[in-house]
Amino acid sequence: MRTTTLPRRSLRPGRNIALPVVLTALLASCGAPGAQSPLSDTPTDVSTSIGDEPVTLDVLVSTPDVPLYEALGEAFQGEHSNVTVQVTGEDFNSLTTNVPRLISGTEVPDLVRLASFGNLVEDKLLTNLDPYAEAYGWTAWPQSQFASTRVGDDGRQRGTGHLYGAGPGFGLTGVYYNKSLAEQIGMSEPPATLGDLEESMGKAKDAGLLPMMVNGKDGGLAYPLQNLQMNAADGTQVVQDWNYNTPGADIDTPALVDAATTLQGWSDEGYLPDDVNSIDQTQAPARFAEGEGVFFPSGNWQAPVLQEAGGGEIGFFLFPPDDAGEPFTAMTAAGVLAIPTKSDQPDAAAAFLDFIQTDDGARQSTLDLLGLPPGGPEDASLPDSEPGSLVAGTVESFQMLLESDGLVDFMSNSTASMHANTLIPQTQLLVAGKTSPAEFSAAIQKDYEEAEK
């Protein structure tokens, strides 16, 4: 019976608890935790030259992006023989989780893929790229591409202030559709209005097809929701201000309640899968490519894979506006790379950032390997995509969006916890009918304000 009885003494709580409590009390009286004197985040002397000394650039990105960055790294090494680009991949979620500790430690990567800024700017962990933007002439490029990576002096408000990140290309959301299933329900071209889309979903339901595949387990419901919100609000300003943490921003408006009502209606009508809340972003595209679902709202990062899996059967269109001819809107975000303050190669890292945005070969790789249309200077050449292919479709859509000025950041990126702690559970509650559209809208704003405190 060796294992059955704990030592009797451990059963006497008084003596046991006393010691830790005393120690704890002693410790608790020590000074406050955390850094007391923040670093400086603005480099004083920047250079566009890498020099001739051997340099190793450590680039940390999320795992699916590794092939792209390896290709970009190789191309960069071709130009600068003294540079070695070392790419490390980490699962996106653990990357998001670990970045603050990784870049405040001692072994710091020179470039790191960011999902959100959180407190990184406030804690001075990221290099202010303004001097590099000046040196490389990024200031002369269309500035809207940098809006989401500018952070104000308060460390919170985005869209204004200093530049803290840049990237090779842009994510973009829209709706994929299965061409042969669309034909079955008499849909010969992508829906031009929201009404057309809903009508087609109704027909699909009547024909015994699943109208819309969507990954509710990890946030896919937020895409149609945000598009519906922008449609109902007749514009993007409210959500953009909200995303950028503009003081006083409030999204708890009739537009969001309307959007939530519509999305909940789709669920009630049976337009979404029964198991929507247990489908993740790996299963959703796989099931959609196998023919489950007429529509699939998602992003251009799925295009290279769906193009291969769908065998030309899959098309892409921008989420339709309420009335034909109104401007299109979509969620988009740059694949952001930032240079940690503690990097000892900021010049080389900035040179790499400039290279991936301007070099023709690099821009082509960005599109081929990740499906992301590159940003960069206004007169830069557009990379080629196979005419008529799915990737070409997403690139065309991106051009259409640029023309209608409909690029908006993701609601998920508004605060560090908005995606996991608020949008995912709240959209799940919404489509399951466990919360009302008004409650939903209020909950989103409440969590946002709490995170902003």
Place this chain on the structure above:
Amino acid sequence: MTRDAGTRPPGHLVRRPTVGTPDPGPPPGPHPARRRRRPARRWSALLWVAPAMIMYGVFVLYPLGQSVQFSFYEWDGIGPATPAGLDNWRAIFTEPELLGSVLHAFVLIFFYTVLPVSLGLVAASLIRELRIGAFNTTARVVLFVPQVLPPVAAGIAWTWMFSTDGLVNQTLSAVGLESLTRAWLGDFTFALPAVGVIGFWLSFGFCTVLLLSGVGKIDPSLYEAARLDGAGRVAEFFAVTLPGLRGEIAVCATIGTIAALASFDVVQIATQGGPGYQTMVPGVEIYRLTFLEQQVGQASALAVFLAALVLLVIWPIQRLGRHE
């Protein structure tokens, strides 16, 4: 059949002292003698204990103290911290999301402790009847296999089994219960019990094997005596097996309860706290607060609260398991 002092075999009262139980108490004797011998013993003992004490202090007490300290601050884990008074502690009791996560953990105790111990007792009693041999060994091995799997692997495997076209739904359809099939982990009513089933699956084998080894140590003459007194299987179970396994049950209950209250891996893998907040447990909440929301102070308060709660719940179980 209820327990009846009259039918209880006399052997129960004269149980042999448990072998191997550490006896931490001081040797019986008059107080003055103890007092006289103590100082010298204490110093030499301290020397032996010192290495362990230092390790314990550095790796357990110090971090614990730090967590308590952090819980009184608002801190993102990197930058300067600002004192927060009792705000973080107050939030535990006023934020429905935080308190809800604690309640979910208590629901899991049923699956991690109550079910495995009760069914483990049944299984152990049944296997005891089996003759030692291939079948007996097989039964033990099969029951113990989940124990060698990391909970993360179990979480992934069960995520597939609970999926819409997974094994659970296939089985239900095969036996004509198609109406019951659903996406278990995405269902608001069944997600928490489904997560509980994974926990049950993980702890059932451990409990059964531990209880079995306990059964093996019960003096066979007790069973003989019970039989002679005319006890049936059920009476035998309540009169001999159950009292004899008191210590093992306490260990199972302790470990299961800690696993339930501190659960993280299975939930994070299977549901991430969803759908909605339906399976949110303190472990996942602490992780999110720390790493996603960068609210180290709030996370520390919840973590310290959870630790205290575990101690509070475990304490009566330990008392019940104590031999008189």
